[in-house]
Amino acid sequence: MSVLQDGIYHGPGRRAPGHLALVFLRADPEADAAAVDGALREVTTMLRGLADGIVAELPGHPVPSAGLEFLLGFGPKAFDIVGAKLPCPAALGPRLRFRSPRPTGGGPLLVGGGLSYAADVTRNDATEEFCLQLTADTQLAASRAVVELWKLLRGARTGDSRTAPLEIAGIHTGFQRDDRRSWIGFHDGVSNLDSADRERVISIGAADAGPDPWTIGGTCLVFARLAVDLDQWHLLPRVQQELLVGRDKLTGAPLTGRDGEGLPVPAAGCPVAGTTEVTQPGNEDFLEPRPTADPVLLTSHVRRSNLTGTADPDQSGSLRVFRQGYEFFEPVAAAPGFRAGLNFVGFQDSPERVLRILTQRGWLGGVNFGGQPGPDGPAGRLLTVRAAGTYLVPPVRDGAPYPGAEVFG
């Protein structure tokens, strides 16, 4: 039996736990498949123990696991490890990968897209051999898992170079917001995929697997860490912000048009009596924006992100994805002293769905966030990419030591 790994909260009523740590693991160039296999067995065994509250150096003294779950992803480079028994699956082929940043920093994430790497990003750490998604109800539980991982890998260092088969190459943390808003102040994740449709979009089926039947039952993770230029955003008046997003800033009601003065008009009757926000029960009919002829609203972010909501989500052409994003906040040396943004995490049967959303004209192609294409619009450079990558998330198989073990074991 092949099933999706833990850490994808797609079922009805399930919400992702509050904290995320996404860890990218680099394989030592000298490590062969056997060494990597051994390391992955140890890593996953350790994390399973931690999910049960077991810390290696505290035998008999369990700690709260806080719902820790982990998910193991394989990047394209994983299949280049000497001795790997399976070739890189088609789902991770070059046409389904992001472009690299320029050596001098910056550069487009995709040709035809409106997202670029930040000017100071010269290295994309989301291209390493493996990624581990760690999710938990507390920041401590997610952080502890990272530290325990580091201790395990540190303990495996051997030889003259004092390297382990796997090393931590990058960590990105994030958290869920209990107000269901993003850093730009608007509701986010409101118009996500129906829970009944999610598994059909997420899970790699026989029709999707092509020459890689071993991936059936797995999924693909697309990650992009997107920093928001809050300084730029807060120069925009609320009306312009709402037209760019496509929702009323306070209530989250989808916009249906503009009045005679060009001011945005939220959907009538939303939120329903007794509620104040679209995310509250009773407003389900307002989660998805209704058709509009307004040319400005048609360019808003919420409409550009989902143009064929009526297509069969199972088909790649529907460009539906299951988003499980986590906001981030991190101190930096430069003013204003912090950086904030979104860890976009999408699960789908092929990264193609996300890559096409980002490049297709009328969708997000050519735009950074919303509005008219081009860098000179009000949201022209709102988002910059800090890291981005595509990973195969192999299915869980009965008796296998870890998902994807057939690649190395």
Added chain:
Amino acid sequence: MPFSVPGLADDLTPDLLDRWNKEIDRQFRRLEPDLGSQYFTLEPDDPAADRVAVTWFGNPAEPEFCLDAATARTLSDWGVRGRRALHNEYCEYAVISATDTEGRVRPKRVQVTTELPEYYLMLAEHAPARLREILTETLGTEPRWQELYGPAVADPQLLAPTQRRVAFARHLTGHGQHPDLIDADVPAEPAGSLNAVNALFMAHPINGLDDLIYIVMFGAKPYARRNSAGGFEPAGRDQIFRQQPGLEALSCRHADPAAALAAADAAFHGRTVSFADPLGMYIQQFTSEVFLFEGGPVPDPWIRLGRGQQGLAQRLEFGPSDDDPHFLDEITVVEGDTEEPLTGGYEVVRQVQVGPIVALGAPAQVPPGDFVVLADSTGPIRCRDARVCTDTVGPLKEAFDAEALRPGLLGSRPRGVR
């Protein structure tokens, strides 16, 4: 409300325009007994109706869900065989080839069309000279009458209108499921080469005016299901397409769920649905940015939208013209971290979004008795189980593989050499 010429592309006499409207009305009347709905009208009287574009991708969905994307591309690009079997998303294409200075036959450009065959049938029946003028403008050369009406027709004016309609259909459109043409023994596949070597207008049986009206009418009802509180909520896609046997597979294509569910969503909110004027299928978007030539954008003259005024194009020619020394395969398709030569049309129509423009009336309260309450679906529709996979896509793949095994046939045959 009389509809204008599709795309406002041509100046027609009042008589011809009237005949076009009669054709639309005829198709509507034929469908009305089964699909009529107070939420669908051909004559919206609401001047404030919203003109909303309904869009989907132009690449054939069926071979991809039946097999895989790579095979879908191969089969769809298999010349006229691929076109007639698979190009059924109201978007057809042909690849025009030419010989380079070294004598190699190479792809020159891709022609994409969304034009409705019934419009050309109407012209062929009632205005042969106007038809030939229009096609001359599209082709750049004047076609012979025999290329339009068949080898036996040197002068269509000598035929009765109905004879012209049948002759033209036999040669260039096929029967398109029209009863009168089927009765006249017109085959499904046209015999002539002009609309096979070129993509002048659509000829796949499903890409017609009648199917377009059908799917929007089918959708334009307030389909509902009961929620746990006893109220109504919009029915799901699988429920709607499980009303009758045989409809399930329609939900797997790009076109039908997009058109039907957009109409259903409007009707659920009490909006009347109609086709906006002019009724037609349009190229709504073309993502040319993913194609590069010599590392930069493709030259503007290589992207030619036509057969329609601003925003109403029904035709796209992509690639160098005949007098340009370059070839289509000098353009690269950039996807993700790859750049590959462009050799066919499938990669082009993947970047094309097509669809009609509908007019939606103002929202209104739907009386409870108007809701069409559907039973819950028995799980999601499985597209891979659709009969088209075994009846059409599978045999086409087998035929392709068989031909590929015959040395020197595939890849060496010039397609659309002009």
